[in-house]
Structures are given as C-alpha cells and as structure tokens.
Amino acid sequence: MINIDALQEAITMVFTFQTLMWLAIGVTIGVGVGAMPGLTATTGVALMLPLTFTLDQAAALGLLIGLYKGAVYGGSISAISFATPGTSEAAATVFDGHKLMQRGKGKKALLIALYSSVTADFLSDLITIMIAPLLALVALQFGPSERFWLMVLAVCLLGALSGSHFAKGMLSAALGLFIGTIGADPVSSVPRNTFDLWWLGDGIHLIPLVVGIFAMGAMLEKVVQLSTVKATTHKIGGAVRGLFSMGGEGLTFREYLSCWKEMSIGLGVGTFVGMLPGLGSTVGAFLSYGVAKQVSPHKKIGTGVIEGVAAAEAGNNATVGPTLVPLLAFGIPGSAVAALIGAALMLQGATPGPRMFELFPQVIYALFLVLLLGNIFNLGIGRIFAFVYAKLGELPAPLLVPIVMSMAVIGAYSYANNPWDVLVMLVFGVLGLFMRTFRIPEAPLVITFLLAPQAEENLRRGLLINEGDWATTLLNSPLAIGLAIGVAALTYLSSRMRIAERMAEISEDADVAEAAEAETAAGRRSND
C-alpha cells in the first residue's frame, strides 16, 4: 500500500535544486572514479560518506547512490578505451569492448555500454522497488531470535561468498565482530574493550574505519605497486591534450534493440546476484557474460561484438539497486557499498531495516526516486562526457594517490572534528593494506561491524523475554531453528564444497584475461 503523504513528502525532498545538484555531482564523480583504474565504487563512496553529514537525507542519498551508479558504469570506459578496467566489475567488458575499440568502433562500444548499463539498472531498480517492501513485511514478523539468526546467516553467507577463501572471509567477519564490541555496549551503555584508552570509550566510528580500510588501504597498496616501478616518469600533459578527441561510428537504435536478449540476461542475473549478500557486481557481470555466450553462440560473443559489451554491462549495473534489498528489508547490508549507504542513512537518523518502511516512509520513497533518477543523470552525464572520462584513465597514479590520501585525512577528521578519528583511520589503513595483500575480503569486516550491536541487542532482548534461558531464546520458533540449521549447513558446505573458491574463479579467470589484455595495451601504448 502506497503512503501518499509520504510519497508527496519524498517528491518535495528529491525534486529540489540541492538534491538534484548532489545527484549530478555524485554521478559525475562516480563515472570519473569508475573510469580511473585504482579507484573503485567502494573507495569513492567511503571518501564521500563523511561529507553526507552536512547534507539533508535526500541530497546525501543522491550523492552516494549517484556515485555508486556512475562508478559501476564508469569502469567500462577505461575497459573499452585501454583494456584496463577502471573497476573489477568492468573486466568482462574488456573482451568485446576493447576489440571493438581496436577496430575503430570505440564510440559504438562506449554507447552500448552506457545504454545497456542504464537500461538494466533502471529495470532492476523497478524490481527492487517492488520486492523490498514485500520482504520488509515478512521481516516485520520476525522476533529477536529470528533477527539474530538472520544476521548470523548473512555473515556466514558473506564469508562464504566474499573472496576466494572461506576461512579468510570468516576471519574478516570475526575481526568486524571484535571491533564492533569496542566502546559502550548497545544496551546498557557500559564502556568495554577500550584497552584503557579513554578516546575509545565511544567506540570506533564507522567513518574512520571505512575510510581507512577502503580508501587509505587501497592507496597504500598503490604506493607499494608504484614503488616497484622504479623511477618511472609519469607526465600529465598527454591525458589533458587528448580530451574530446574521440570520434568514430555511433550506435543506431536498431543495434541497441538487437541486444535485448543480452540485456535481459544481464537484468535477470544481475538482479539475482545483487540481492545475495557477498557476491557483488563483478560476479554479476561475468555470470551474465558467460550465460549470454552460451545462449547465443551464433552472435560470437568474445570476438568484439556489441552484444558482449551489453551482457557484461547490463549484468554489473543490474546489481546496483538489488544490493539494497537486504539492507532495506532486513537491515542487513549485502555489500560494502550497501553498508556505506546504510551508514549514511544512520548518520541521517534513519536506521535501515523493515521498521524504516513504517517510521520513515518518506526516506524510503526518496531513496527509490533517487535510484530511478540516478539512471537519467547517468545517461545524460555518461552520454555527454564519456569521451572526456575516457582520458581520465590516462591520469598518472602518482597524481591520484596523494590526493586520495589527503581526502581520506580530511574526511576522517571533518566528520566529528576529532583528531583521534584520524589516528584510527591511519591504523585501519594499515589493516586495509594487510587485508589486500593477504586477500582477506573487507566487506565482511565492515558489515559485521555494523551488525554486531544489532545482533547483541536482539540476543539480549530475547534473553530478557525468556528470563535468561539461552536455549529458548535461540531456538524459540520453527523459523529460528530453520535459520540456525541454515547457518550450520552453510558453514559446513562452504568449508567442504569450496563455494567461495568456485565463485572467485569466475572473477579470477577474468583477472588473468584482464592482465593479459592490459599487458597488450601497455605494449601497444609504449610502441605508440
């Protein structure tokens, strides 16, 4: 049932100059972040998160969701132009996109990437808008023990599907749980686990944690990579001079329509993958590309055809909206970016979850409107500036790394004007570097960190209701028992059947191809 008053309020929140401006800024930054190799949607959203506390709810959502949508699409620009995907989700686009580029059809490839991204993204947003409220209705029937087990199940699923090593995924989640207990406990506000440091009494704040792990960690990894390329000189003139220089054959409406089957595959696969915690847009892109290749062998996907670009791009952008479904319906973020968007909502005073549909329906409607409007902005900004962004991929990393690092310092500090937050951010930067080097996925850490207080609250509420009886608290309904069995089964199957490894193989096959393509491209550029 639509709440008309809330919808009207959401419309007045979203259709303001400020919200639309921040949405446009978000998409503009996002496409740039996606187009620049080394920066990901998560890094971009983590860096922008501290700024959202100065904005109102709709503008904050506009900035972050616009950035996310833009970045997922933007990765295709450098994938097509240089065979160097700006983000891992665009790696599948390299196969056909760059071959089209080499044949002088770069403009066509960039346009089908944009149109298929926006089409699948828009349709998957509509599916999200239909499904999330229905699931929230179901979630509202859950009691504290069901909610507790659901969170444990989500964490296990994240551990099983993030990265390629189940134990590493679960280690990351365990670390998140431990860090989440630092500071006051969520029920009685008694300080604990502070290592006798007064400034930890309030706990670890989310913003320094995510900025440190995602932004500072990524930049420290870049410092390591750059220091292996000894005394390489990078110049910035060429990138700027080459702007606006791309020409070539465009895309006809008939050609766009001819990709309907691949876009539909991308939409279906991406939507499903997006809703599952832990998988993400890279798996969405590769599964969609793989399925499209199997379904239409006569189209010769992989040899440089627009259908291959359409399948990959529809597959990755179709995950953007659905990744918010577990967050909105159950209060459980399914990906790192969803966790950051959830954090932005919390900073704005609206805790994501099924109760949000009752307590803050206007924010939910505003979010839905922003999701849909983001596609229009993505289409406009991508269409006008794709060829400018194509040159961003040539910006040298030495220019980028210090800028992102200083933005991380400013972001960590500006959120609460607390110098200790900068220290916390730097410490988590080291942890981020270690996790990247040892390939421990970061998403389970951040998501468990966010879920830990909620899980504790639910468990303790259950204990209070059941007068301290643990067995009754944990297994008080058939659903709670079913979820507990699900957790045990998932843990067993993940460790025995190597689910994480198999899912990761999909992405890593692409990594190999991507590296080979990048090598070819680098060789070609040095010859030029």
Added chain:
Amino acid sequence: MAFSGGSSAGRRTNRVVAIWLAVLSVVLLGYLLTQDWVYDQQRDGFRLGFFSVVGAIAMLLCAVAMMFDRQRDETTPEMATITLRQTGKSLVALVLMGIFFILAWDDHFAQEWLRGILDVIPLTGEFVVWASLFLAFGMYALGLRPALSALISGVIVSLVIFGLFRLIGITLPTSLLQS
C-alpha cells in the same frame, strides 16, 4: 589467484601467516580473559565481554582453519612479491599523512612536547600551505615528473580541495585565506 613457489613465497604461505594470526588471536584472547569487565554481569544477566570473547575465539578458529585447509600451502601474489622496503615506503606515506594532519590542524595539539615543536615551525595551521607541500612531495616521490609539474599540481589541487570543502560548509584551517 594464488600460487606457490620461490623461497620467499614459501615463507609467506597462508599457513605461515595463519600461524602469526593465531598467535595474535591467542594473545588477544589471553588479554581479554584477564580483564574484569569481561565477566561483569549486566542487569539482563548478560556478560559484558561475551561478544568480544566470541570474536577473539572466532578469529583464532579461522586462523587455525587456515593452517590446515586446502589452501594452506598457497601464497597470494601480493604477499609473495611485497618487500620490506615497499612495506616501509607505504608506512612512511602513512606517517607523513599523520604529520600533515598535525601541521595543518595544529590547534588540536596541546601536548607540551608537540607544542614545543609546532611553535617553531612557521605557518602551522595553514591547510593550503601544508597540503600543497605534502601533495607535491607525494606526487614527486611516487614518480610524477618534472618536479615543477608536481609542485604546480600540488598547489592547484590543494586550492581546489579547500574551495570545494568550503562550498559544502566544511572550513579547513587557514588564516591566510580568511575572507
């Protein structure tokens, strides 16, 4: 992708790293178990340290699992190739960012020893000055050439950052650009 091979890779397998992680987890768990607050019972009967201890035990179990699972002898490519020098450089970069923060936001630091240092350094608390210097140095150190390009880029970027943050209502420390 993971691979095995090479003597340095052999010393950095998942198993070796897992042993270190297990040791750290045991130390953490030992520390927790000696803390009084862990056993404090709240009004609802819940022990305050329950989740912290569960987290530490889970870390230990995961580390032990990594020692014995199928991937125990694999080494991540990044782990196999990273050198002490590279790690040192990244840590230096991190420390420099800390110094940049202290110099650019010096109002926060009242510690006597630190004030003694900050008071003799000119222009502390000037974001644009220190951001320009640190950005230019960072760009040059990471390979941007010529040096003049790095310097000009540093100044331009720090002014742009200052302006953008001011636009969104976050004032970065300055007295030179007050208006």
